[in-house]
Amino acid sequence: MTAVLTPDELEEKLRTHAKQYHSEHPFHQRMNEGQSSPEEIRGWVANRFYYQENIPRKDGAVLSSCPDREVRRRWVQRIIDHDGTTEGTGGIESWLRLGEAVGLSREEVEDSRHLLPGVRFAVDAYVTFTRTKPWVEAVASSLTELFAPNLMAQRLAAFERYYTWIDPAGLAYFRSRLTQAPRDSEHGLEVVRKHCITPETQAAAVAALSFKCDVLWSMLDSIDQAYGPR
Numbered sequence: 001m002t003a004v005l006t007p008d009e010l011e012e013k014l015r016t017h018a019k020q021y022h023s024e025h026p027f028h029q030r031m032n033e034g035q036s037s038p039e040e041i042r043g044w045v046a047n048r049f050y051y052q053e054n055i056p057r058k059d060g061a062v063l064s065s066c067p068d069r070e071v072r073r074r075w076v077q078r079i080i081d082h083d084g085t086t087e088g089t090g091g092i093e094s095w096l097r098l099g100e101a102v103g104l105s106r107e108e109v110e111d112s113r114h115l116l117p118g119v120r121f122a123v124d125a126y127v128t129f130t131r132t133k134p135w136v137e138a139v140a141s142s143l144t145e146l147f148a149p150n151l152m153a154q155r156l157a158a159f160e161r162y163y164t165w166i167d168p169a170g171l172a173y174f175r176s177r178l179t180q181a182p183r184d185s186e187h188g189l190e191v192v193r194k195h196c197i198t199p200e201t202q203a204a205a206v207a208a209l210s211f212k213c214d215v216l217w218s219m220l221d222s223i224d225q226a227y228g229p230r
């Protein structure tokens with residue numbers, strides 16, 4: 001029988017997933033070393049839009065199955081961050097501006113003409129996971145955000161240094177995530193530490209985070225195959 005972990009041990013185990021995080025994917029490594037072509041950057045931005053678009057839908061799924069009013073009160077901020085509160089605000093809008101900064105029209109990003117089947121499958125799997133699994137597992141699956149700030153900081157530095165053809169104003173999305181992601185992952189971690197107190201629920205939380213690492217990795221596999229060097 002597996003022993004129950006203390007909250008600190010569980011957190012430690014979750015944090016070891018940094019090694020499976022998509023920052024380690026060859027596509028991101030090349031991007032952060034300044035080796036991506038404009039076509040690769042454009043393909044990545046266009047495809048990642050599908051992820052951005054679907055994040056509020058998965059956060060809505062978490063809200064709909066979460067019975068805890070205090071958690072919902074904080075969680076709802078994620079939807080506001082991405083959707084904004086008025087026309088022209090929010091993370092999805094910022095991503096469209098990133099698209100324009102790399103040379104993609106709003107229309108071609110919004111109509112999904114560049115969306116690869118593998119990226120669609122991976123993102124849809126994430127949304128379905130959060131709709132069908134217990135809400136605490138859905139929360140655990142969002143904990144890849146523990147590792148996102150490092151990658152965002154690296155990415156911002158790389159874009160400013162190597163990809164000078166991109167207007168730095170287009171990078172506002174990544175700057176806003178530098179503060180949003182730590183706030184969100186701290187909350188997610190608090191929920192998982194509090195609720196996952198049996199071997200079964202702890203194993204499910206670890207599996208949820210592994211699954212999410214696979215979602216992000218698969219997205220980059222598809223993008224790399226379509227746009228990367230052969």
Ligand SMILES: O=C(O)c1cc(C(=O)O)c2c(n1)C(=O)C(=O)c1cc(C(=O)O)[nH]c1-2
Pocket residue numbers: 055141142143144145147148151177216
């Ligand atoms: O660019 C990235 O590498 C990256 C990764 C992740 C992530 O780790 O899931 C998110 C984001 N960005 C992001 O911008 C974002 O809003 C976000 C929300 C979530 C989530 O699962 O709730 N992950 C991520």
